[in-house]
Amino acid sequence: MGRGSFRAALLLPGAFGWFLYVYATMAVRTAFGSLFLVYTALFGVSLWGAALALRSVWSTPVRALPGRALPRREVGALLVVTGVATGVIWLGPMAGAQLAGQLPARLETHTTAVAVALALAVVPPAVLVVGVLVLRERSSGYVAAVPLLVLGTFLAPMIVAQTVSQLAAGIELTRAEVVGQLSGFLVLSVAAGWVLVRLLGAVEDAWHHGTFAPV
Numbered sequence: 001m002g003r004g005s006f007r008a009a010l011l012l013p014g015a016f017g018w019f020l021y022v023y024a025t026m027a028v029r030t031a032f033g034s035l036f037l038v039y040t041a042l043f044g045v046s047l048w049g050a051a052l053a054l055r056s057v058w059s060t061p062v063r064a065l066p067g068r069a070l071p072r073r074e075v076g077a078l079l080v081v082t083g084v085a086t087g088v089i090w091l092g093p094m095a096g097a098q099l100a101g102q103l104p105a106r107l108e109t110h111t112t113a114v115a116v117a118l119a120l121a122v123v124p125p126a127v128l129v130v131g132v133l134v135l136r137e138r139s140s141g142y143v144a145a146v147p148l149l150v151l152g153t154f155l156a157p158m159i160v161a162q163t164v165s166q167l168a169a170g171i172e173l174t175r176a177e178v179v180g181q182l183s184g185f186l187v188l189s190v191a192a193g194w195v196l197v198r199l200l201g202a203v204e205d206a207w208h209h210g211t212f213a214p215v
Contacts, residue, residue: 010200014150016050021151022158029115054143071198072137075145078195079131082152082188087124089184090116142199149199152192156185 023042030039094116097104104113127148133141159182 010146010203011150013050013053014147014196016046016053017147017151018154020046020050020147024118025115028118050147054146070142070202071195072134074195075142075149075199076131076133076135078152078191079127079134079145079148082148082192083124083127083131085184085188086127087120090120090124094120145199146196149192149196153189153196155192156182156189159185 019042023039023046027036027039027043030036093104094113104116126144130141130144130148134145135141163182
């Protein structure tokens with residue numbers, strides 16, 4: 001296996017994780033239409049593809065390498081901060097609406113905030129737990145960190161695309177919604193990308209020096 005092929009294999013779980021996040025949201029949030037089964041199929045394929053890719057690609061190197069060979073503080077600290085930040089971002093508008101006795105903004109055609117409920121219940125706790133596992137040098141934490149870091153890296157481009165699409169569709173957004181979200185997610189994306197490169201580099205160097213053989 002060449003270096004390019006090995007690098008692509010390392011990123012495969014992250015690619016599945018990205019599609020999982022996008023199409024899980026599309027499957028439960030988009031109004032029922034002709035693409036419902038397509039969204040659902042992509043959701044299912046991404047879910048199981050991510051699980052299988054993580055098990056086959058990342059389980060060997062992170063178990064073969066000693067904890068000090070992989071970046072621990074950067075990965076763990078970033079995941080903990082990201083878990084707290086995303087929780088606050090999603091929880092704030094919902095808590096504010098409930099305290100005011102009002103419906104949350106942009107509920108659209110739904111009777112409840114389905115996507116936000118799933119996101120709050122799954123994403124922040126998962127990111128926090130994985131961050132703590134990495135800080136404790138647990139191999140399972142490093143395995144689970146890969147798709148989360150890839151997802152974090154592409155958050156800013158996704159938010160930019162969504163914002164442009166909303167503005168083009170005539171949806172009114174406040175300056176705080178545009179600037180605040182973009183700047184916050186841009187910082188998280190740059191940090192996630194830098195940490196992901198560090199993690200990939202450490203694994204690639206170990207593989208290049210024969211510390212382990214990919215399966």
